[in-house]
Structures are given as C-alpha cells and as structure tokens.
Amino acid sequence: MAALIYVNFFSHHWLPDARWALAGLLALATAGTCVGYTVQAIRRRMPLLVSFALIGFFLWVAENMATYFGGWRYPYQLHGWRPVGLDKLGAWYLLISVTFVLAAIGRTRPTDPAPKS
Template sequence: MFSFGAHLTGLLTSSIRQLLDFAWTQTRACAFAIALLSGVAVSTLLPGLPVARYDLLVAYGVLITLLFWLRGWETGRDIAVIAVCHVIGLAFELVKVSLGSWSYPEPAVLKFAGVPLYGGFLYAAVGSYVCRAWHLFDLELVRYRPRATAAVAAAVYLNFFTHHWLPDVRWPLAGLLVAVTAGTVVHFTVRGVRRRMPLALSFVLIGFFLWVAENLATYLGAWRYPYQLHGWQPVAVDKIGAWSLLISITVVLVAAAGWPGTARRHS
C-alpha cells in the first residue's frame, strides 16, 4: 500500500512538473506576442505625443524583431517566414477593414486604406510563436501531407475573403482540413519526454488561445470590432473556429521552410 501511494505521488509530481515545463516553454514561444501586446498596453498609458500611437507601434514592432534576431532567439529563416506572415496579414486586413469587419479608429501617418502598418505585426507574432515552438519543443510532423494540407489552407485563406460575395464554405473546409490531416501527428518534447498530439487538435488548441489573445488585444485597443466601438465587449466565441482554421496557414508556411522536423513527414 505504501509503495502504491509513493508511486502515485511520484507520478503526480512528475505530471505537474511536465505541465509546468510545458506551460513555461509555451510562454517562451509566445515571447514576441507578449512583447508586442505589452507595447500596445503601455502605449495606452502614454501622454499626448506628436507621433501617433499606431506609428509608434510600427517602430516598436521593428525594434523587437531586430532584438529577437540579434539575440539569436529567431534565425534569419524565422524572420523570413515571419515577414511572409506580416505581408499575408496586411493583405487580410486591407480586405477586412474595407468591408467593415473591424477597424483601426485612431489616426496614423503609416496607415493605408484604414490599416496601420503595425497591424501586420499581429500576424507576425503568430508566425513567431509557431517558429519558436518548432525549435523549443523540437517539433516533428509525422505522416504530414504537405501538398494537400497547403491546398486546403490556401482555400481557407481565400474563403475568408470570398464569403462576403460567395457562399461561406468554412465548415466544409474545416471538415476537409480534418480529413487531410487525419493521421498527421505532431511529436514534441517536454522535459526530455517525447510526446505526440494530432495536428488537427493542435489547430483547435492554438485557435482557442489566439481567441483569448484577441480579447486582450481588442480590450487594449489594438483594433475594434463594430460592436466594440462604443465600449469593449468580449470577442464572439465563434472566432475560435476562425483562428483554428487560420493557424493552418502559418503551420504550412513554417513546414514549407524546411525545418528538420518536416524531413521525416512521410515516416
């Protein structure tokens, strides 16, 4: 009985340590996003300045990008992927803002068609998270189907534009994404122990935490949905699904960059 109790205690202690280490590593992977949102938060406390807040955040985003690169926290390849995420994000913003899906109500010099350039850093932060998580967790995709997954991810991206004029097919695309990633497993390491998770499940979990981050970002005034213009309200829960789909695009980009963990994708 004593032996069983000691074994159970040891197992529980090990599990807690694993969980804490996993949470800490996730926090490290989110370093860019944390730094960016901290800058957004601090910018709300600044007194009136001759430079618009959105323009200051552009400079701040460039500075933290350089810092991460110079410190070796992100490689040149990481920066390239993050830059692509930035550009794709800005294109997404230009269409969505023009259609009134959300807005950036504050003035700025570095603002085009209602979208401040700093808006792209919000998507760059997601790209940074995926790149850093890939390194820190030593991620490996097993039985990954790159072409099929990339094709569905591209269709997901396009649907977020076309659904304003054509039928919204996000749910059929979600089903197709589950189908093409069926059997695809993400292997990752926590405290020296190799673990695994279905890729589709990782999309959902990341989507949930991106929704949490979106609530914080809109509360800080990073952007505003129409129903938040006269006072902050929580972001609709259905955005979890949207983020779960969108994260597939970032994962496809990182995998296409040729990280070691994608070399054995068909094993």
Template sequence: MAAFTAPARQLLIFTRLQTRCCAFAAALLSGVALSALLPQLPVARYDLLLGYGLLLTLIFRMSGWESGRDLAVIAVCHAIGLAFELVKVSLGSWSYPEPAVFKVAGVPLYGGFLYAAVGSYVCRAWRLLDLELTGYRPRATAAVAAAVYANFFTHHWLPDFRWPLAVLLGCVTFGTWVSFRVGDARYRMPLALSFALIGLFLWLAENIATYLGAWSYPHQLHGWQPVGIDKFGAWSLLISVTVVLVAMVRRR
C-alpha cells in the same frame, strides 16, 4: 509522491517552454497595453507601436532568439496579415479608429505584427519543443490551408465554405501527428487538435488585444464587449496557414 511530482515537473517544464515560445507575442501585447496608458503624445499610438514592433524584431534577431530563416517566415506572415487586414477593414469587419501617419486604407502598418507574432510562436515552438510531423501530407494540407485563407475573403461575395473546409482540413490531417519534446520525454497529439488549442489561445489573446484598443470590431466601438466565440473557430482554421508555411521551410 513520485507519481505526482513527475507529471507536475513536466507541466512546469512545458509551461516554461511555452512562455519562451510566446516571448514575441507577450512582448508585443505588453507594448499595446503600455501604449494604452501613455498620456497624449505628438506621435500617434499606432505609429509608436510600429516602431516598437520593428525594435522587437531587431532585438530578437540580434539576440539569436529568431534565426534568419525564422525571420523570413515571420516577414511573410506579416505581409499575409497586412493583406488580410486591408481587405477586412475595407469591408467593415473591424477597424482601427485611432489616427496614424503610417496607415494605409485605414490599416496601420503595425497591424501586420499581430500575425508576425503568431509566426514567431510557431517558429520558436518548432525549435524549442523539437516538433516533428508524422503522416503529414504537405501538398493536400497546403491546398486546403490556401483555400481557408481565400474563403476569409470570398465569403463576402460567395457562399461561406468555412464548415466544409473545416471538415476537409480534418480529413487531410487525419493520421497526422505532431510530436514534441518536454524535458527527456516526447509526447504527441493530432495536428488538428493542435490547431484547435492554438486557436483557443489566439481567441483569448484577441479578447485582451481588443480590450486594450489594438483594434475594434463594430460591436465594440461604443464600449468593449467580448469577441464572439465564432472567432475561435476562425483562428483554428487560419493557424493552418502559418503551420504550413513553417513546415514548408523546415522540410527544405
């Protein structure tokens, strides 16, 4: 019985820690869900979500759930995300069909909070799970992550190097392990595997978010349909940018 209860207990602890790591993302997604149920209001839904995101940020900072250093990383993720959105929406990759006052070039300013939530998750996981990287190559990994981010823009005009970059990311992270603490025990996994696992959950979250009308892909404008599985791969690559940013701050 002890051989069974010990792993089960560790799984429960890990689940509880992951829930705490996802607190900002869960609160944000809950706000999106609630906003979809609200009656017609004089304030646009996207503007309400902007105010809600700012309020969440303030609450998390004042409560000590996010440190000043975490907040700086999250702000950078927000800015990077908005830049990403501005380009992608202008090219028709997806859209925000509802009106809003705080909307620039078709992108509501609340859209950056979706990327900020990912930054919050990585920052909180680093602290709550006591993450450590071994065999990490900061310069090489950062260079590939930057190329991954750039390719999401340039593939609209140049060849798409997504698969070569995925292979290159696997090469530069080969031998890099991320260790984490659950209770009194430490575990580890390849960093590349953590990218894939986070990418999977982000793809699932994206399906929920689009179902709630947070944004819409072209194939969803006339009725919700699942987000393509290719977005799982895209998120698995894109998460490397956030991890590199957080690792850079932590190393300093």
C-alpha cells in the same frame, strides 16, 4: 486545402462562406496525423487537430485581451467592450492550418533534435 482556406478568408465577403465545409475537409485530410513536441526532454505527441484547436483557442483569448485593453476595436466594440465572437475560434483554427503549411514550405533544413540533459 491551405490555399482553399486562405482564399475563403477573403472571398467569404462576396461568396458563400465555406468555413464549415473546409473544417470538415481538413479534419478528414488530417485524421490520424500527430505533431511531436518536447517538454523537459520528454518527447510527446498530440493529434494535429487538437493542436490546431488549442492554438486557435489561445489566439482567440489573446484577441479578446487585446481588444479589452484597447489594442484595437471592432466596430461592435466602439461603444463598450464586448467579447470577440466564438465564430472567430473557427477562423483561427483554419488560419493555423495555413500557417503550418507555410512553415513547412519555408523550412530549409531539418530541425535539430532536442538537447539531452
């Protein structure tokens, strides 16, 4: 899945964009999967797709802030700032799944458990 998503980021310029189909397949492949995280020594769980959506949303917000403050500009922003399109939310959502896979592949040892207070 991650390889298909990554290839689509480049190939959608000359091939049909498969973003929605890939998002649907990703939802099916990860249904029921949760990620664990710790906040103030309390272990919590969140559905994986919710974590992808939240991370994608905050990246989209950061992208809007960066373009607003002139970090870079897209061609449609050259004559005045406009928000980054909502379609980028979907792109960030899919890109995060690729990032999770790359992090899992590159992991060399299990993470240490959270320290107990």
